[in-house]
Amino acid sequence: MATKQRFALLGSGFIGQVHAQNLAAHPLVELALVADPDTARAQAVADRFGAQVATVAQALNSDAIDAVLIASATPTHAELLEAAARAGKAIYCEKPIDLSLERAKRVVEKVLRFNLPVTVGFNRRFDASHQQLKQHLQQGAIGRAELIQMVCRSSAMPPVSYLQSSGGQMRDQAIHFFDLLRWLTEDEVNTIGALGAALALPEIATFGDVDTSVLIMQMNSGALAQLDNTRRTGYGYDERISVVGAGGMAESASQCPPGASLWQGSSVTRPGLWPDWFNRVKQTYYQHLDAFVRQLNGEPVSGLPGLIDGLQAQAIAEAAVLSLAERRFYQVEAVLL
């Protein structure tokens, strides 16, 4: 029989609280400890979900803890990953591993040696639509993937302060789709070309970032892919993927919340898209956690994003950054070596 996994939550900010709620709601999880340098925040989260406050060291040293969920600030991910691995805990780590691909590579190498269950926060793999898209592909409904089209459009510009430490649009936003592309096609990106500009907020060009970008990629199989990204749309959060093969097209389309429509004169007005990314994807955090917990309980679970997935997606992002800056095509392999 499945046993309850006792989790320590490391980090209790916005995304940490999302995870706290899911950990508390999961029937096979006990949210035992919450750690955060901001102890007042940790206390509030712990109180709300019946957990205790602890330091990271206490959490990692406690025998009563089976797993940690790392939801702390990005610069701490690498260190906490390594420490949790040394402590022998199962690990759910928010992406990215580290903004520096070099440092990410080093920590992954170390953590892999411990042979522990580790998953990296590419939660969008657990979106119901993308999951069915993957299923269609696996069942051969459209044949081999030949042409993949991905749209990744956020509704509202984040604050400039966020953008300055985000790693830029490729490493922060597009990275989810680099992972989805690999996961859906079970193939690797060979070549990438990117064009981008700071059209929505020109000032971010001063620190080398873009808010709008278009990318084309060729996979090792020869399949061709494209992705467009924008940081703000004016029409809600638009995320969709379609895959064309010789047998047709499988499509995970834009999602709109329920609502009423108005038929007037010669037009009909319907509810548009979800207002923001969080409303659109929040269920995927629970689904991802659930898959991880099932793995911890010994179920065979496929598609859980691991450390190597984290590295590969970052390598594509790195190549995209270089392509954007230098206006030439890049090989992903060259970046990974």
Added chain:
Amino acid sequence: MATKQRFALLGSGFIGQVHAQNLAAHPLVELALVADPDTARAQAVADRFGAQVATVAQALNSDAIDAVLIASATPTHAELLEAAARAGKAIYCEKPIDLSLERAKRVVEKVLRFNLPVTVGFNRRFDASHQQLKQHLQQGAIGRAELIQMVCRSSAMPPVSYLQSSGGQMRDQAIHFFDLLRWLTEDEVNTIGALGAALALPEIATFGDVDTSVLIMQMNSGALAQLDNTRRTGYGYDERISVVGAGGMAESASQCPPGASLWQGSSVTRPGLWPDWFNRVKQTYYQHLDAFVRQLNGEPVSGLPGLIDGLQAQAIAEAAVLSLAERRFYQVEAVLL
């Protein structure tokens, strides 16, 4: 090999001109003669499509004429039907046979004796969507029909003068759907109940007409059906039918012309419905004619509406009129006897 059918067009008003264009365009039809009491109008139509003007008598007496298309004023239909039958012509007659069910019954009885190809203008049977709906039903895709929902909503109120001689909403507008219901289900209406009101144009209540109505029917098989009618919508022309059976639902949905959509804020605005009934159904006139011509050329053609279909639909309309007026359910059979 198929031979050209030589047609005389009787009546060259609005709907007569629609037929003229289709007759001229059909590769296996020759539009030879046009007859109309308004000879100037007949001449203009004849000139445009390379035909000659004639009187009805000349048309019916001419050996060079194989078939007539009766598109004259409603009160002349019965007489022309009978005369054309006596002359041995194949007949395509616009609906209704006659606004009086009694007179319609008498003329049908006479015309049937001549055993000629006759079709009545229930052109909506030839709508591409309804045809595919029928196909789904015939292939058993949803099993036996149990629940039928029909929507018949015109966009703009006709002039009061038209309404006064139209026979009323049941005989003039709903009748197409009484025919579609019989054709789709291959079943007969047993009982009908109707409620209606003059909501769009209250003055038509003075001559006993309604502009908005809801109807429920039970078929001989026990299946249940409903229909709503309105004379003006404010959102275009809305015609649709869906059929539910144990295996699912088959649906001939509302049709919208192509156009661009706008995604703005939290809504999306798309092109709405066709602006009027004519734009929505005009292709069905050609399809109906084509089916009739194929029949004349000896092809097996199923689903062509005949004289009995004309009578049956009128009988349902008659029962609906009685139900509306007396606020009680009616048996269709009682009206037919």
Added chain:
Amino acid sequence: MATKQRFALLGSGFIGQVHAQNLAAHPLVELALVADPDTARAQAVADRFGAQVATVAQALNSDAIDAVLIASATPTHAELLEAAARAGKAIYCEKPIDLSLERAKRVVEKVLRFNLPVTVGFNRRFDASHQQLKQHLQQGAIGRAELIQMVCRSSAMPPVSYLQSSGGQMRDQAIHFFDLLRWLTEDEVNTIGALGAALALPEIATFGDVDTSVLIMQMNSGALAQLDNTRRTGYGYDERISVVGAGGMAESASQCPPGASLWQGSSVTRPGLWPDWFNRVKQTYYQHLDAFVRQLNGEPVSGLPGLIDGLQAQAIAEAAVLSLAERRFYQVEAVLL
């Protein structure tokens, strides 16, 4: 500042557990007590949500209880309503008040005298789509309602044992739509006509029930409405409402869960409807509770279904039952007197 409302849950079966979860999740509610003749079930629910087990008497006599949520078996509703009112508690009562309209009238009369906050479980009013539909109507987007079309189609036949004590399709299933119709139009049903049959499960005809029915109604304003009901569809749970006025149509359409679509050959296959009513409407229970709690905290809340709403909807159902049985139109007023 809003204070927490302390609730006792009376009844902890399927729907009681749905309410328990919502009570526990609501930030301004404390689920204090759970009462159920099946004390083991009560204990399990209480344990899961941090509440205590109690008898109904203990719950009603306790000063620590502000409100009760009646989710017990239908035959107990009337008695519990009256007892809770005598105890001065605010009341959220599942529908119906009582299957006997007479008894329901009597208990409503008594309970109203206590002038307490009472809401009856017409949770579908809180569906996001229907709410936006109502908003469109209130804002005059389509003008005065003239034609209302409602579809109420359950996916799977309930067990015969359930149907035998359900009160029949009108009182058990259609009743939600009688309430929605009144709420949306702010008008009363004047006349009703219904046709029905036991098409999906003929044996239920033995106890006078139907599983498929079509209804037409005229409102006091003259507006016309229709409703169709079926107990099993073969294509999921289909609930939708549209309203036509002079200015257009407002529509709360069928809802489909997210998923991927397949474009193959000449067709596209998309995710269909929710598999059952519960998945489609479960959020409305929380929204209804939330509106009630806001009312208890003194916020002005419109649209909460009250005792009179419960009676009126039952009266329409009663008239529909009579119309079905006698095959004639019925006045709702005649039933209410």
Added chain:
Amino acid sequence: MATKQRFALLGSGFIGQVHAQNLAAHPLVELALVADPDTARAQAVADRFGAQVATVAQALNSDAIDAVLIASATPTHAELLEAAARAGKAIYCEKPIDLSLERAKRVVEKVLRFNLPVTVGFNRRFDASHQQLKQHLQQGAIGRAELIQMVCRSSAMPPVSYLQSSGGQMRDQAIHFFDLLRWLTEDEVNTIGALGAALALPEIATFGDVDTSVLIMQMNSGALAQLDNTRRTGYGYDERISVVGAGGMAESASQCPPGASLWQGSSVTRPGLWPDWFNRVKQTYYQHLDAFVRQLNGEPVSGLPGLIDGLQAQAIAEAAVLSLAERRFYQVEAVLL
């Protein structure tokens, strides 16, 4: 008052016959002459539409001809363009001007000197959906274009023999979208990057062609665009364009013919796309002709594609060909010089 324009049709193959039908149907056009090296084919077309057969020389020398429509084989376009200009005729010329950009530049330079009405066959500008998309953009509905996504997917692989003389996917297929991009944005392509492969029919790689390709472009304004092309889809003909600006998205979506849908179990199957490009775009030929005729009759007509438009689109195609071959970004200007 508008006068009839007398046209000579040069070329009566597949697309010439499409033009013949439109010329014959247009109320302000007289299809006077048909010229084709295959005189039997010319005769058949002339007979069907009441025209005469002539040689090209006769047509150009005849005072009774106002305009020519060049629908002959691609290698003859340049020569006929020049000859028709020398003869002072108005010209509707199928695209491309010439497969060699150099030759096209030379002939355009010559023809422009005659200052005659000339339009090049970018008929997709006249698609009802794209037209409304353009209108939305012109009315500022979404603000300045920032991100353009274009899909150009043919349903069936043309014969290899056709592909060998087609100029390749960029010059033959994508070129329509290079024109649409310029027309919609009223901007020029600055930089282009392309990746492509022969995935559907690998043998076409032997003559340097691809059947699947993805392109990204940056416009002079900074806006970013993407286009994907495939020669065969397995799901019909898919053509669509969307434009994102700060104010939202305007979209000319995929178009599906009418038909019935099936709701079964947990899915719904609807009619998919038009089976081929011709069914999807055939009305645009008439609309393009109509705009040209209105121009000839002195109406102010905007958006008619001219010779410069022909050259510009070819230059983008040329840059795309170079980018595909060399796997690096190209400046369009460098190609045009």
